[in-house]
Amino acid sequence: MKAAKIVFGLLAVTFLMAPLVTILPLAFTSSDLLSYPIRSFSLRWFEELMISDAWRMSIVNSLVIGAGATLLATVLGTLVSLGLRRSFAFSGILKSALLLPMVVPAVILGVGMQITFIQLGLVNTHVGVIIAHTVVALPFVIVSVSGSLAGIDMRVERAAMSLGANPLRVFGHVTLPLMLPGVLSGAVLAFATSLDEVVLTLFVAGPNQRTLARQMFSSIRENISPAIAAAAFVIIVGTVVVAGLVLLFRAAAQRQKPSTVTV
């Protein structure tokens, strides 16, 4: 029985990891073709990412748009979570509506956004792409922040009030520090969402807003160069780092170690 579990587990992991294991080594090939076998290793395709205008611009775009969407989604998502903390009339419906971008097909969102953005003159602008990414990143922030808020005992905030803290200071000294791990992991998830978002970007971005994910998507059709594998390597390493940060924040929320703070 135990052996069966281990075998099944290994198979599942293999299935999930196989595509990555296939593509990643090709980032280090010296050949012009995205294919095996690898005859000799080199970093020329990483160099290509840095030198080529199209790749370099897409990396910069991804960072700029990712940062903007992360900031916007985190601030809005945190405010939404605080507002939805106490239930009121239709608060359940409101929350479901805000989480909708998670389940609505991206194509539909994309078409809708394109039509709206044309009206507003936001098509082919960085602001437009940031807004589009914010919409899909927002639910992740809300889920994460709401989760950490649910873990805060309201009586702790009441205690702070009775000890002389006005509402602003209750927030600053008690609520915010306690919800911070949730906010940070929400921000990280928002950034990851923006980083690999392709569909909405196809609809609302112009050539100047090409993100890394979008650039990979199109270069696959144009020429299958190992630069894609190198770009994939960059994104995956970035994602793993980001996922590591999430785990770190969650662990920080759990851990209660002796403090060095003294009065």
Next chain:
Amino acid sequence: MTASMATSRASGRGSTTGRDGSMAASSARVAAMNGASAPFIALEQVEMMFGTHRVVDQLDLTITRGEFVSLLGPSGSGKTTILMLLAGFLQPTAGSICLGGKRIDHLPPHRRDMGVVFQNYALFPHMSVADNVAFPLRMRRVGREEIEQRVTRALDMVQLQHLRDRRPAMLSGGQQQRIALARALVFEPSVVLMDEPLGALDKQLREQMQLDIRDLHRRLGLTIVFVTHDQGEALTMSDRIAVFNRGRIEQIGSPTEIYDRPASRFVAEFIGETNLMAGKVTTTGPDGSLIRLDSGEDMAASAADWPAAGNEALLSVRPENVTVQPVGTARRTERVNIMQAKVADSVYQGDHLRLHLDCGQRRMIARLDRQVADYAVGTQVDVVFQADNCRVIPT
């Protein structure tokens, strides 16, 4: 108890300077006894509705400075709601709440100057013990050095100086409770509110904390409002107990008054254990009253002027006031009641013996010293109880 004999009266607030332990005994009990002082806390016609549910019903309550008042009652009786109203977490739907002569019911919690101790302690999990205790002082913008001194003094008071750099999660329940206490006292609030603070502790720790809190109350001259559903705790700690039932105060008085002279069936049954016998009042008066039980016997009871003669009433006698003698040896007098009974069960409880007695259709319980000769199940006995230990209460 010698503290209660002190004649000098320190005010609740001023006396906190004596935190080092050197101060003269506080006058808490004196203040409670003479009862003449102006009310410090006054609730008038306070009403609290949650939707259509009336949780507190036109409630009047006054508390003197330096008094330890327990709000005692079953869950849902409104006692915790009163505490939340005092702390300012809830606003009364009607009535007024005054502190030191000023209305406070419109003030937000942070401007009420009350220290609250919660059942689950509600310590700040992200702060060290010292930072928890320093919190109310920081909120009041007390200087750094003074904070350091007062936190040190407060931690000494609860004997937890050595844990000052720990996080609350690393402390035991009893230690967390002491920290919560230190945090609620360090800013010298005018009133300390406690919401079942000992509920989560085991019996031994609970009893120790009861004595500790009572000692702090006496030493610092604190005004304490203490919510509990544990009658033993209320009897041990309080100057006065307010017994709550369905949003109203059923009876308020000293522990002895509440226990020895319950004003209603609810109080008699909620505080301790009692034997109740239904009947009709025959005579009342200052020298004692008479009640004819439904079973036909006449029983003498302590002085009462209410309920009036002719009304249905209950006779209440505590199990520890009931004694048992071999059948035929007891003599009935004007002030001694006697009943015939058969021993239905005899339960050995370590320090005492509980006899379950069959008196016709009635059952009685007697709590006897275990030195008394053992009565075998089935023995016929005389049940004896003094009229002075019998209370007539309305049904």
